[in-house]
Amino acid sequence: xxxxxxxxxxxxxxxxxxxxxxxxxxxxxxxxxxxxxxxxxxxxxxxxxxxxxxxxxxxxxxxxxxxxxxxxxxxxxxxxxxxxxxxxxxxxxxxxxxxxxxxxxxxxxxxxxxxxxxxxxxxxxxxxxxxx
Numbered sequence: 001x002x003x004x005x006x007x008x009x010x011x012x013x014x015x016x017x018x019x020x021x022x023x024x025x026x027x028x029x030x031x032x033x034x035x036x037x038x039x040x041x042x043x044x045x046x047x048x049x050x051x052x053x054x055x056x057x058x059x060x061x062x063x064x065x066x067x068x069x070x071x072x073x074x075x076x077x078x079x080x081x082x083x084x085x086x087x088x089x090x091x092x093x094x095x096x097x098x099x100x101x102x103x104x105x106x107x108x109x110x111x112x113x114x115x116x117x118x119x120x121x122x123x124x125x126x127x128x129x130x131x132x
Contacts, residue, residue: 024093027118030047034050045091059121071085073110
């Protein structure tokens, strides 16, 4: 069941000059692509699990790197504190803690690295015909 409207809308954000918006929209697009090709609806945001299930060594390696780097980036957790971002709960990126607001928290360099890893994942998924 394609979500074409959603794909188009989030693709606009994916190409944003804002690293945070681009990262979030890219992860949404990956999730939509994986869900749209599944035989039945997959609940949640389990990107790490779903990408690893593709059984592609390169994709698994990139997924592990992204998971590790996201865990080093910070967001505001439910208690108002600071915690790492879990790839399987990536919508928490909405509460991203950038060093300009929260000194000592996530830097532009960390954000850029995660975005580069996502671009590499997108390339693999495009090669597999999963993502356009």
